[in-house]
Amino acid sequence: METLVAVVVVAFLLFTINHSHCFNHHRRSQLQRNSLCAELIQPSGYPCTEHTVETKDGYLLGLQRVSSSHGGGDKNAKPTGPPVLLQHGLFMAGDAWFLNSNEQSLGFILADHGFDVWVGNVRGTHWSHGHTTLSVRDKDFWDWSWQELALYDLAEMINFVYSTTNSKIFFVGHSQGTIMALAAFTQPEIVDMVEAAALLCPISYLGHISSQFVLRLVGMHLDQMLIAMGIHQLNFRSDFSVRIMDSICDDEHMDCSNLLTSITGKNCCFNRSRIDFYFEYEPHPTSSKNLKHLFQMIRKGKFAMYDYGLLGNLKQYGHIQPPTFDVTSISESLPLWMGYGGNDSLADVEDFKHTLDDLKSTPELLYLDSYGHLDFILSMKANEEVYSNIIKFFGSRGSRGMSTSF
Numbered sequence: 001m002e003t004l005v006a007v008v009v010v011a012f013l014l015f016t017i018n019h020s021h022c023f024n025h026h027r028r029s030q031l032q033r034n035s036l037c038a039e040l041i042q043p044s045g046y047p048c049t050e051h052t053v054e055t056k057d058g059y060l061l062g063l064q065r066v067s068s069s070h071g072g073g074d075k076n077a078k079p080t081g082p083p084v085l086l087q088h089g090l091f092m093a094g095d096a097w098f099l100n101s102n103e104q105s106l107g108f109i110l111a112d113h114g115f116d117v118w119v120g121n122v123r124g125t126h127w128s129h130g131h132t133t134l135s136v137r138d139k140d141f142w143d144w145s146w147q148e149l150a151l152y153d154l155a156e157m158i159n160f161v162y163s164t165t166n167s168k169i170f171f172v173g174h175s176q177g178t179i180m181a182l183a184a185f186t187q188p189e190i191v192d193m194v195e196a197a198a199l200l201c202p203i204s205y206l207g208h209i210s211s212q213f214v215l216r217l218v219g220m221h222l223d224q225m226l227i228a229m230g231i232h233q234l235n236f237r238s239d240f241s242v243r244i245m246d247s248i249c250d251d252e253h254m255d256c257s258n259l260l261t262s263i264t265g266k267n268c269c270f271n272r273s274r275i276d277f278y279f280e281y282e283p284h285p286t287s288s289k290n291l292k293h294l295f296q297m298i299r300k301g302k303f304a305m306y307d308y309g310l311l312g313n314l315k316q317y318g319h320i321q322p323p324t325f326d327v328t329s330i331s332e333s334l335p336l337w338m339g340y341g342g343n344d345s346l347a348d349v350e351d352f353k354h355t356l357d358d359l360k361s362t363p364e365l366l367y368l369d370s371y372g373h374l375d376f377i378l379s380m381k382a383n384e385e386v387y388s389n390i391i392k393f394f395g396s397r398g399s400r401g402m403s404t405s406f
């Protein structure tokens with residue numbers, strides 16, 4: 001039973017408050033039908049179009065393009081400002097940037113400031129569209145980690161937005177989205193397409209993660225366990241998982257609200273009356289291999305490629321050890337902004353300082369003592385406390401003229 005519980009509670013990496021119905025079954029079936037534009041963005045009054053990008057290894061990713069609600073109501077109005085790509089974190093997808101009100105959500109705020117907003121969705125999430133040959137039921141469909149998300153998914157999305165808009169792009173990433181970015185930015189040809197980047201809860205090292213709950217899962221080798229059990233897809237919206245989740249959340253021995261805090265750190269500022277709404281969208285699936293790669297980072301304290309073991313590494317990389325992503329090689333010419341929180345138990349301050357020491361450039365920093373891991377996307381005050389700083393930073397870095405609304 002411990003194993004089963006362990007499998008399920010990983011889902012709480014995102015949200016869990018004491019709720020008897022963690023997921024809304026009705027909404028779940030709707031999600032499978034609709035697009036992110038139709039589901040969440042257009043209903044708020046924002047023009048939005050859907051795009052599909054194919055990665056080198058055959059995954060079909062959904063991208064949404066969003067522009068200002070003040071554009072006169074033309075559903076297909078073309079945005080005029082500089083492009084910005086938003087890259088979500090683990091167990092999330094592009095909806096993460098639109099979960100609060102128009103005045104509180106970064107996706108809407110950037111659009112209203114005249115940005116040409118592009119919303120990334122990695123492979124395996126609800127808003128990406130499968131694979132050219134593989135089915136989600138195939139084991140091989142889930143044979144990837146954040147390494148592929150960085151070098152294939154993010155690289156392809158950046159390239160697509162860059163060539164579609166014919167402009168260097170701004171980038172905003174959260175959590176795993178920053179792991180992907182820092183890995184991708186070690187490639188000069190990717191940096192060449194990026195104007196500036198803002199990283200929320202930046203992660204390249206996880207050796208000092210302080211989340212007791214995650215450390216327990218690492219200690220019990222949940223990652224190896226899952227793979228040994230033949231579970232390659234982590235999908236907490238399957239009927240089976242939903243039933244177990246519901247029973248766990250009902251279990252008086254398991255305080256779900258404390259559990260959230262023990263995973264992400266104490267989030268000061270998100271709107272508790274919106275939890276049900278958040279759960280209509282989160283969590284999104286990821287692969288067990290990705291979880292294993294993240295756990296390898298925690299165990300070894302390194303920012304390295306996936307470790308296949310001695311022989312596997314020799315075959316894959318020609319070395320016994322997996323190659324590291326060299327943060328020191330990220331071009332000094334790339335302007336970086338970073339926001340981190342004192343109560344974030346996933347992106348630990350000590351690990352963050354390590355990343356900072358490695359970087360050749362000197363990023364602009366924002367430290368918020370009371371912020372936990374989720375506050376950077378869900379805080380009711382994120383606009384004033386975080387996003388206004390990012391917009392100012394982008395405004396000062398842009399090579400193109402910005403609209404007067406800056």
Ligand SMILES: *[C@@H]1O[C@H](CO)[C@@H](O)[C@H](O)[C@H]1NC(C)=O
Binds near residue numbers: 101271
């Ligand atoms: C919190 O969420 C509720 C429910 O969606 C909403 O009515 C309320 O305005 C939100 N409060 C703030 C301060 O954003």
Ligand SMILES: *[C@@H]1O[C@H](CO)[C@@H](O)[C@H](O)[C@H]1NC(C)=O
Binds near residue numbers: 266268343369370
């Ligand atoms: C965490 O947040 C609390 C208040 O919410 C604050 O008192 C504390 O200093 C914060 N920082 C750390 C590092 O715990």
